[in-house]
Amino acid sequence: MSVSGNEEEAADRRSLHERIAADLRDEIMSGDLEPGVSLPSTVRLKERFGASNATVQKALHLLKEERLVIGRAGASVTVRDHRQRTMRPASYMAPAASGEPYRWLTEASRSGARAHSALVEVAEAVPPTDVADALGLRRGEAAALRRQVLSIDGEPAELVASYYPLEIARETAITGQRRIPGGTPTLLASLGYPPRLSVDRVSARVATQEQYRLLGLPGDLPVLRTLRVVFSDHDRPIEATVMVKAGHLYEVQYEFSSGSA
Numbered sequence: 001m002s003v004s005g006n007e008e009e010a011a012d013r014r015s016l017h018e019r020i021a022a023d024l025r026d027e028i029m030s031g032d033l034e035p036g037v038s039l040p041s042t043v044r045l046k047e048r049f050g051a052s053n054a055t056v057q058k059a060l061h062l063l064k065e066e067r068l069v070i071g072r073a074g075a076s077v078t079v080r081d082h083r084q085r086t087m088r089p090a091s092y093m094a095p096a097a098s099g100e101p102y103r104w105l106t107e108a109s110r111s112g113a114r115a116h117s118a119l120v121e122v123a124e125a126v127p128p129t130d131v132a133d134a135l136g137l138r139r140g141e142a143a144a145l146r147r148q149v150l151s152i153d154g155e156p157a158e159l160v161a162s163y164y165p166l167e168i169a170r171e172t173a174i175t176g177q178r179r180i181p182g183g184t185p186t187l188l189a190s191l192g193y194p195p196r197l198s199v200d201r202v203s204a205r206v207a208t209q210e211q212y213r214l215l216g217l218p219g220d221l222p223v224l225r226t227l228r229v230v231f232s233d234h235d236r237p238i239e240a241t242v243m244v245k246a247g248h249l250y251e252v253q254y255e256f257s258s259g260s261a
Helices: 004-010 016-030 043-050 053-065 103-109 129-135 184-190 209-215
Strands: 086-088 113-125 143-152 155-162 197-206 222-231 237-246 251-252
Touching: 016 043, 016 053, 043 053, 129 143, 129 222, 129 237, 155 209, 184 237, 209 237, 222 251
Parallel strands: 086 251
Antiparallel strands: 113 143, 143 155, 155 237, 197 222, 222 237
């Protein structure tokens, strides 16, 4: 069944330049427009979308602010080389070997990127309700909190807020104002709580004010929020972490093998 132009406009209430940017963004993120490739000329984009020159330029401006393309008025606009990065959570779940950095830093560096973590807060705090439920805490009960900002090539990549039951974390390096060699998985294993199972819940959300500011987001784009719960022996939850990253710059890859019945 055909859909009339009026019905199409009613279904998508975004301005035309936002819709143009959305279509081009999808082609960039899916690889149809590869890194280093020039976008179609303004003339071709005007014809394709039935838009004015000013509208096309506004769409391209959005993509430039999102760090997906680079170029200037009157010149060709090209897809940036470091478009959407793939994050593989399973690769940095296990504890790091003695003397090695946190696995997130190691894995991010494998592609030649400069990875950095900055510890911004260590405190006792009441976690969000979903985190408290995951850790089996009572309403209003505090947990040990460690907040970090992870960066790649000097740009903020991920906000990380990790919570730990106080009976595990107190009087350990978890509550210290310093980074932990090898990361908390290594420390927890040394304390007798080896990570055995990690369960992720991933959702797309509109960024909060703090997330918008810390991630340097260019507009009203979604973020990927992951709630990761780590279990040790006897299914005991030992860590619950909320990770937030820009949805238009990062994707999350999980690998599964088919099991026998």
